[in-house]
Amino acid sequence: MKGYLLKCILGGLAVVSVAGVEKVDRDPKPAQLSVKNPRPNVIIILADQWNAQSLGYAGNKDVKTPNLDKLARRSVVFSTAVSVTPVCSPARASLLTGQYPLTHGVFYNDRPLKNEALTMAEIYQWAGYQTGYIGKWHVNGHHPSEKQFSARNRTVPKDRRQGFEYWKAREVTHDYNHSFYFDENDVKHDWPGYDVFPQTDSAISFIDKNRTTPFLLFLAWGPPHDPYATAPENYRKLYNPAQLSLRRNVPDSLTEKARKDLAGYYAHCTALDKAAGDLLAALKRAGVEDNTIMVFSSDHGDMMYSHGKLRKQKPWDESVLVPLIIHYPARLGVQQKDISMPFSNIDLLPTLLGLSGIPIPKSVEGTDYTTILTGKKKPKGNEAALIQLPVPFHEYNFSNGGREYRGIRTARYTYVRDLAEPWLLYDNLKDPYQLRNLIGKPGSAALQAELEKVLQQKLADAKDEFLPADEYMSRWGYHYDGKDSLRVN
Structure with a gap:
């Protein structure tokens, strides 16, 4: 048991401070929303590296995602959902805590989220929920003295x-056809076949067993993260690379590579769409769909050769924007509602708590947008989501052109600066493929100054000093992996 220094009752929860980190203690009688509308179940489906552009409902005519398209037509759909730090571990830790990476400390892959962190499952558990996690975890990490990635194949302690x-998880794997996991008792098991499907079956089993009890379930799939050509054959056969259209910002010299990888990427997406359909059908069979908040999203996107670049960590939309569907018939109805307001993944936890009628701890830095989702308020139009890359690493390390940056994504604009100067400015309404950088261009000075002011306010709110990467690595006692620390001047 962790020592509690201060208790402050908030509704059915007690928020407690543990050495400066707030925790939530469980009250024996947590409040329900009402007799007619009991506390909702919560299901989060998180894909890995699925960009916002690769779904049918988003206007993509090549990719086949019929189940998610149907779900979108009955849900709230965010077109500007932003990954605060568009890479695996930082994004996942922010989603679990509702905090910026420089607050929870996971701003570099494979670094552990501290035990003292106040997380989604702890809050819901102490509100009387059953909690379950299935799939990729990636916030346990390894000790600085250990070999790089050493924690990826071992159990996550209780x-x-x-x-x-409920625990059927593994730290990380991208071998989706030869995948294993550890259960609650640290016993190792194999996922038979393509792991997305048995993982989804496990989620369905969890739902069936807890249909009479409020539950929080987190289902974290590994695809469509590369390797791209490993989806089941019947899904790969659906896509002919030569027939796929590419985004206008993919260089002509990379067309052949891009189409080949995109075919495999889409095959993963369609396989995941099938699994999402199975899960939604199970919710209906169990009779709990109406009172379940179902979220579909991703930790970050994939450049997929746009601007000649690969995968994540970059500040362009293909990396930063993620899909976000929130389905909750009992309170949000079953008509599609499109919201262009930027929504960060640090906003998901407070918004879920708001929809669930659970007090939001002070440790949470995101915003509760319940009133926007329910239509009680409209977006002001000046919202902005902060984008942070405190430390570039691995595929985007300094020697590969990586740089520290901070930026904002509004409903219309992208503005980013590095340590030295303003770097990128796009009008995404006029230039949706971000082909014309307006930094220093005639007529853009006033806009740049306005967005710089917004960025500085967001940095102040986040208590982000925007320092060089080495400073943050030193403060948190982290060590660079491999050649990540080699800065190119």
């Missing part, structure tokens, strides 16, 4: 599971 009780 006290490192951040409040999730």
